[in-house]
Amino acid sequence: MKKVLIVGETAEIGRTEEVYGRGFSQFGCDVEYFAWSKAAPSLASGSLWDKIAWRVAWQTLAKSANAKLLATVNNFQPDLTFVASPRLVHPDTILAFQQYGLAVVFYTDNPVDTHHTHTNSWVQRGFPLWDAAFIWSQKLVERLKENGVKRALFHPFCSDVEYHFPKRQAHPIYDVAFIGNWDGSRKREQYLKAIADYRLGLWGSNYWNTHCQEPVLKGLCQGMCSYEQIPDILGSAKMGLNILRPQNEQGHNIRTYEIPATGTLMLSERSQELLSLFTEDQEAVYFSSPDELRQKVEYLLQNPNLIKAVAEAGYQKALVNTINDRVTEIANLYQTLRSSQGSDMKLLHPKEA
Incomplete structure (x- = not known):
């Protein structure tokens, strides 16, 4: 070849x-x-x-x-x-x-x-x-x-380790960072609404401002980010959030590897495929509802050593993929x-x- x-x-x-x-x-x-x-x-x-x-x-x-x-x-x-x-x-x-x-x-x-x-x-x-x-x-x-x-x-x-690698900040300014566009299913709105009172960083298209129906999320989006900016954004947060689009619910998406490749804990919507790729509570943390997402964020923020351990294990898994x-x-x-x-x-x- x-x-x-x-x-x-x-x-x-x-x-x-x-x-x-x-x-x-x-x-x-x-x-x-x-x-x-x-x-x-x-x-x-x-x-x-x-x-x-x-x-x-x-x-x-x-x-x-x-x-x-x-x-x-x-x-x-x-x-x-x-x-x-x-x-x-x-x-x-x-x-x-x-x-x-x-x-x-x-x-x-x-x-x-x-x-x-x-x-x-x-x-x-x-x-x-x-x-x-x-x-x-x-x-x-x-x-x-x-x-x-x-x-x-x-x-x-x-993982694309040429562009996505750890750039951890000593004192992250966000508890959770989400990189992703607004979705017509409004599922992403419901998940983000559940944790909007934490330090939430949001990046995506302007649809978050023009189409989002949750007042608490209005004006939160900081716009699109470039491919090269992903490590800086995820490095500024304690956790990286992954919410699947409906079409990816029977599989996974590119965020599955982008987040752990930056040495950031991946907090992801649960799917059978994802569970087989990153072990639950060892290499990633999962949720299946807005309430569970909020509970997981609250628990993890109270356990910084767990955040560090899961992030490191996820990073090692990303390096072999x-x-x-x-x-x-x-x-x-x-x-x-x-x-x-x-x-x-x-x-x-x-x-x-």
């Missing part, structure tokens, strides 16, 4: 496609990026007209971008094409990838729900075509297999699939072998 093509929306720092690109480069591969935001600039546009155009005529617009992708594929001829979020990849383009090497996809969103930003007819037609499909939930692995994916694999998110580990797993799978394909060819043409 010498040449890897990374396909995603953008190659900006911290995006899944950029993180994996760095991982493959560190592994010794020649990496080429293809960004939909450059091939189809209207995709990244915030104008109302472009948003309407994509909703109404996305297939026509995306076919033009796929032609540019095919030109990149034919020029680069990758041994492996790694796609992050495939909603703009035409099924025929997947077959074009496979003229040169293997094609794998990492579903960063749930492709078997009904949300238009997660799935569409192309995504669904592509299910049986990928050489392998990765996803962050064991339950969704089974759902993908039921939908025709021939090789679906559990692939957790990971880095992008290098995930890329190594993909490289091992690549070798297995290539060996399997070679065996199949020998069976089909024994005299030539």
Whole structure:
């Protein structure tokens, strides 16, 4: 596996496609990026007209971008094409990838729900075509297999230790820090409301100010933070809060690794997947309701040594789940699939072998 093509929306720092690109480069591969935001600039546009155009005529617009992708594929001829979020990849383009090497996809969103930003007819037609499909939930692995994916694999998110590392403040100014956007389910509102009278730091989009219906949270949000600012923010708090979006409740999210990678105690909404990744009350602390969250915050603040011990254990777990580990797993799978394909060819043409 010498040449890897990374396909995603953008190659900006911290995006899944950029993180994996760095991982493959560190592994010794020649990496080429293809960004939909450059091939189809209207995709990244915030104008109302472009948003309407994509909703109404996305297939026509995306076919033009796929032609540019095919030109990149034919020029680069990758041994492996790694796609992050495939909603703009035409099924025929997947077959074009496979003229040169293997094609794998990492579903960063749930492709078997009904949300238009997660799935569409192309995504669904592509299910049986990928050489392998990765996803962050064991339950969704089974759902993908039921939908025709021939090789679906559990692939957790990971720590990006190049950008996320401990920057602990000697005297944290927050009890709890939460980095995350407002969510239409309003679940995040209810959890934050339960601990709003503690020293709570909140970062996210302006929707916290325009859409949030809890007066106690109004004006609390300090705006968006950059990928590089995450260690400073989490280092300024005694605990980092993780509240899952509804689509991640059957799995986990990127915060699962971002928080412990900074040496901060992860206080997370409980899920079966998370419990298997970070041991409860040893490597992370969990809650399942606003009342339980408040009780856990109160107890932990009274036990600073426990905060320190759990944070350190979580940090050590994060260090053995880095992008290098995930890329190594993909490289091992690549070798297995290539060996399997070679065996199949020998069976089909024994005299030539």
